Amino acid sequence: MIWRTNSARVNLSSLKRRCFSWSVDPSSGVVSSKNKGSPRFQTVIGLEVHAQLDIATKLFSGTPLPKTSTLYQTPNTSVWPFDVGVPGVLPRVSQEAVQAAVLSAAATKCQIPSMSRFERKHYFYADLPLGYQVTQQRWPLARDGVLVCQRELKKKRKKKGEVGESFVTRIERIQLEQDTGKTINATRNGITESLVDFNRAGCALIEIVFYPDLRSASDAAVAVETLRTLLKHIGTCNGKMEEGSLRCDLNVSVAPIEDGDKTDDVGDDDELLHSAGNRVEVKNLNSIRQVQQAAQYEAVRQVNALMAGNPTAQETRTFDVTSGETVVIRSKEGAKDYRFMPEPDLPPVSIDEDTFDGQNLESFLETALPELPQDARDRLQRDYDISAYLAGVITGDPPAIQMFDTAVEEAQGQLSEEPERVIKQVPEATANLLCNGLFALVREDDVKIKETLGEDNSVKFSGVNGKHLGGIIALMLEGSISNTMAKQLLKILHEEKTEMTVRQVADENGFKLITDPDELTRICRDVIDDSPEEMERYKLGEKFAQKITKVLMGKAMGKSRGNAHPERLNETLLEVLEEVVPADD
Amino acid sequence: MIGRSSLTIRKASRLLEKQLITCEELVSYCNHLAVAGEEIWGLAAYSHIVSRANLLDLAQESDGRRKHGETLSILDGIPVSIKENIAVRDVSLTAGSRILGRGMKDHPPCGYDADVVRKLLRESGAIMMGTTTMDEFGMGSLGMNMPTTPAKNPLPYMRNLTPNDLTSLSDDEVDLFFAKLIKSSQDEILEIHSKAFDESLPVHSTGGSSSGSAVSVTHGSALLSLGTDTGGSVRLPAAWCGIVGLKPSYGVLSRHGIVSYASSFDTVGVLAPSVECASIALDILGERDEAGSRDSTASQLQFQLKDFDEKQAAASERPLEGVKVGIPASLSIEECPDEIREAWMKAANFLSQRGATVMELSTDELSVDLVQLSLATYYILVSAEASSNLSRYDGFRYGVAATRDDASSESFHLDATDLERQYAATRTEGFGIEVSRRVLCGASVLSSDRFHSHYEAAAKLRAALASQMHSSLKEKVDVLLYPTALSAPPRIDQGEIDSTETFANDVMTVPASLAGLPAISIPVAPKDDGRFPLALQLVGYRHGEATILNAARVLQDMSP
Known part of the structure; x- marks a missing residue:
């Protein structure tokens, strides 16, 4: 294992040395070099987002969940028999989970078929208690949605009332599935132990799969943030990426573009996608920043590899937060065969009155979708x-x-x-x-x-x-x-x-402005009486009078302890001054 | 076996009501039988026998309820047995597998009750004598896929017991006879068993996988047993042990608490000395309740058998008037021995004489091709589901784990991680050979290059067969009549038995499982007494349990 990791690192750093001159423009996603006549590439990005549904129980077991993240709980306390695969205990789908998934699908303008099905995805790992994940594959809960995003502007420009440019990224599908537990590695006395916490095992997730419509790291970041805000807004996911409530996988590839192409008008998408290189999946990004960094890193890395005559293979990578680099987890040859199978313990999910406490889909959305x-x-x-x-x-x-x-x-x-x-x-x-x-x-x-x-x-x-x-x-x-x-x-x-x-x-609390003319007059008179020197200067008229008026106004406001109605006080003061020192006609 | 000579639920309940016996005496008697069967005959029917002290406590409670007229149901105080893949809270749930602690001393109890166990024991007052042995995870037709000694068919020894000739007795005299029998002392029972035992007798299969369940009912240590039937696991052992085996429609009985083998086939079934006993059990177990919904695949139908008036039926010359019985031509296969074919025809005549309209179901209505492919279809699908359902057994959270030494053996793939080695070692040690075979087969048919050609193709065949059976049973006939098995129980004391050959034992039971239909196996007498009984099954439309039970009640009278 250590050996493999090292070899990947070595490869990467040598790549970097050789081809440091390539860079990517974060907002257009164009990868280019300063060398004259060198080719240019367009980054192509698709997202897969896992959002933990913010509901009262796990997806199939009925295990009640605390309001705080399972992260902060004592390990293996939010665990009911089904969560750890106790023999004989069967799943039952949480209607609340289906409702939350439907709301999320409606908020992203997806088509929601009247029926979807669960399937089992098999692999062996310590944090996967059943030996399979219950997910949706061929019959997802929802399809064909859109996410409308708006590019960010600097706060100053926003305050001026300017609005960022809009773009749309299409959603291919939304599926409802189980989360896994967590494996924690701890080294004690030189021996690495793996500990498993099943608190998260069986929590309800939706996976939102996007089409590869995004063309830049910053648009990818905007799309994730928009989705995060949207799900938080409708209350189906708390959006806390730092706690893993929302996790993001990136699919990145690069495609050559003609010299004359305008970066913001990529033209024929089919052609671009067709000419794009192998797709690399970067897994489990836990912040918007990581999404942006990983996308940029991958774009440059892939161009480097391509230009070095060693184009990237279809593979899965992970993002190393400390180095800011992506590292191979597995190549296509090492890809697992998940042996998908229809889930025989669960009937299909019907989108009908039973799912919405007697309401049909339309009236449910009417009342439940903000x-x-x-x-x-x-x-x-x-x-x-x-x-x-x-x-x-x-x-x-x-x-x-x-x-x-x-x-x-x-x-x-x-x-x-x-x-x-x-x-x-x-x-x-x-x-x-x-x-x-x-x-x-x-x-x-x-x-x-x-x-x-x-x-x-x-x-x-x-x-x-x-x-x-x-x-x-x-x-x-x-x-x-x-x-x-x-x-x-x-x-x-x-x-x-x-x-x-x-x-x-x-x-x-005595919050009342003084508007009574008699009281205001009394205040002004008191102030004038207490200010003989100022009054002397006031009588000099013109500039002096204006200046002293302001001074007196301040004193009067102070005397009212700030409670005088400012305009009325000003009017009264002028009246009283006129009385005391009549203006020359 | 069936008839006046065996103790049934109704009869035991009457003896208790008439105070001819107490529940204490009844459970003691059954416990003595169970112990004698295990220790003297070596039946290997029970994986766990409840201690006498516990049994007597439960019996006293039952006697107390009866005294105050507060019995919970007709099953109150009735001795039953439960297959070891069904959860009973204070017993370990092993499904007959080493990986779940089978054969280990002091393996912890599972801590919860299956829905059917809760209804049977806690809500209806039946008393569990013990849990019964089975083919590991339900995989097997012979009762031989066990980590311990295989179960034995008790019929050869039972033939050596003095027969109860009760034909000349009045009803009251019969009751007195049974009361006396039940009050036999342990010594008397052990002695009778010792006398009947003959080491030189050949050992025959019980049928599987509900082997111990069938043995316990045949022998009489339980008046009812809960089994499970995935492709014939209740019907085949019932047939070979000469009792009634009922597999209800898929989804009628909750699977909550059943160790899954192939989820889309697994059905809780009952094994009983008579059709009426099976019917009583189904009536109680099939009642819908809130907790029943813990199995999402349970049917939403409120299940209720028609109140069957036995006396009226007996009085009637033609109790099956209006019932259409189909004889499927495609199930009349060449390999069917003459003796079984004769019994089949005799049964058809018998039903016809009692008012049923018997007709042939042509090969257009139920295709020969589909029937021929049904066995392959079945094995592909159950192996796929089994490989999936058994993925969870890795020794980490429960059950048995391999030691570190086993896991570091060099026989594993070089690239394997520590975790993978540990899994492989545990599963190699924990699973028996047949289970490993089906898990591997299942993983293979689900792999991406075989999914379409095998798994999906099988799923399509299943749908086609189910659709033909459903439409025949909806449009043309009410029940189908055909043999449960095509052979008598084979000897199991003559060395290796080919695994693939044993698959053929399921050929007659698998179609109803593929279609999720209710089926009941009824023993019919063989031509001469020294041989094993034959068995026929009645298969009904979905939720047509009442219809097949009524026909079965008539059919069981064919062999008095």
Whole structure:
């Protein structure tokens, strides 16, 4: 084993020495060299993503799963008899798993046939307790979907309202299958022991297989991230790549391109795929960064090998995180014969009323499939006229979408007596307070939430709900409270759940701008009385008067402890000054 | 054997009701028989006999329930046996294989009950005398694929027992006779067995794979036994041991707790001294319950046998009026011996005299080609499923593992990893030769270059045969009548037996298994008493258990 690994390493480094001049453009996927007249190549990439379904039990055994990842559990504690292949114990498919897989398929616009079947894929390994994996092969749960992606822009450009370019990558199939256990190698006294943890064995996965539509490492990264966000959004996978909840395999090959070809318009895909070299599969990438690194590394490696007259064979490789290189696991000759066989212990999966608690597929999707991120972004921009940036931030946390809808409705309801001009400010103000105020508060608790609930933080864990948010906006826009007060109010409501209305909480905490003319007049008079020197200078008029007015305004605001309505206070101060020092006519 | 002379569930239950015997006496009697059978006759029917102390505790509980009129069912207090591939919580679940601890002392119990065991023992009150021996994982027709001594057919010794001639007795006198028999002391029983034993008698096969189950019922140490039937494993031993063997439709009885051999064929079946006993058992075991859904392939049908009125049927001259019995021409094969052919025709006449319409099922309706290919089809498919189902036995999580020394033997492939060596050593040691053969055969037919030509081709043949049998049984006839076996049990004390030749024993039982149809084997008397009984089977449409049981009840009267 050691011998094999070494030999692969040696080969690679010698390759690198020989042909260091090739490089790949991460955004176009074109591999080229600085040498004049040298050929160019296009990277061709397909993805296979394994997503662990975020459901209450394992796929076939009924073993209940904790909210936190099985990674953090004592080994071999989430294990029921079927999970370790106890003789006589049979599988029973979890309807929740089928539902989650169907939701994922619907979210990626797949065709969902009325029936799919399980098959057994055989191989022997210590973490595969049955000697086979129950998966789907010839009759998958879903086929022919698409994933619409948007290329990333720098934050500055996004804030300016620019939108990244869209591209589509097609999905060939989605299949429902079992996860394996985990083998852990530990060396003690020079002897390597392998320990097996079956906590993960039998967990429900969907495998999403893409067509080789991607042409660059950065598009591959965007596609994985888009899929991750989408599955998180619909709640079928928590998307935690670092915990292995979402794992990615890459299929990479390179195809020669004519000199004149434009990189972003690859033209005839069939021709390109036809001329592409052998496909290399890189397994188990656990972060978006690894996806990008592995894709780039492979593209360059394959061109190097090809140009050295030693084109890559069809093989399976793994990505070594420390060296940033891919390493051969097995060649085509070493490929296993998985001896697929229809699973005789499970009837076909029927997509019918039994699967959806009495509902048919359509009505199930109607109720269970939330608005998709892209749809939500479009709707927020269209209906509320907020920026693409803010719409993107809101849809990044699915529960925030409804919170935003509710808040805007609430605020507009409370402000119905106000002039149209004020009502029109509601969506923008709400989006700003949500994105800059509430999200900032929520982020402060990230670590705590992750530790206690094992989930990414979300506005759903905040004490603030949509009605609260709308209430604060109403108070702010009607002039009852200041921006600062709004943020303070938000913090109070965030930290403590309350039955009180926003107005009551504001009153209780003394969050009220002073608008009473008598009180404002008294404040201004007091300030003027206490500032004889300033008043002397004020009387000099012109520039001096303007400057001193500002100073007095500051003092008056200070005297009100910041509670005075700024515009009214300003008006009152001018009135009082006019009274005290009448302007020359 | 069948008739007034054997103890049946109904009879035992009546004796208990009439307080002619207690349950304690009944289980003691059966336990003595079991022990005598093992120790004196060397039957090798039981892999585990429940201790007398445990049996008596259970019997006392049953007697207590009866006293208070709280019996759980007609099976309350009835001695039964269970094949060792069916999970019983306090016994180890070995499926007759070394790899699962067969033949090892103190192998741990499996800790859970199969659905059928829960219903039979815990919910209905039957008392398990022990677990019975079998061909390893159910693979075998002779009861010889065992890591220990093969099971023996008890009939030669039983012929030496004094026959119970009860024909002249009234019903009450018969009851008194059995009450006295059951109260026999252990010494009396051992003595009778010693007298009947004759070392010079040739040893015959029990049939397999439910060998011990058949022996225990024939011998009388159990009034009912749970077996499993994948391609004839209940029917063949029942036939060769002269009792009734019922294989219900696939999916009628839950497979939860059955060690899988070939999942799409495996069926729990019952072996019993009479058709009525089998019918009583099926009625209780076939009841649907929530837990039954632990087997996803179980049929959703609520199973219920028609309440059969025995007296009325007996009174009727023509109890089978309106029942259409088909004689499949394609199953009338050349190799069928005259004696069996004669019994077959006699049975057809017998049924016809009792009202049944007997007709031939032509070779157009059930193709000769398909029947001829059915054995090959069957062996390809069961080997494939077996190789898959047995993949899990690697010695790491349960069962028996090879030692490090065995695993480092040089006989393994050079490229093998430590893990692969360990697997290979464990499986080589743990599996018997026939199991290894089928696992390898299965792996071969599933390999990518043989999948289409073998596995898939066999699956298509299976579908074609099933479709012909289904449509014949739906459109033309209600039951099919044909022999269970084409020979008497072979001798097993004369050296090696060719593995492929023994496959031929399954030729008559395999078609119903391929089609998932219910089938029951009924013994019919041979021409002269010194020989083994013959057996015919009735095969019905899917979920047509009630129909075949009614016809079987009539047919069993052919040999009083």
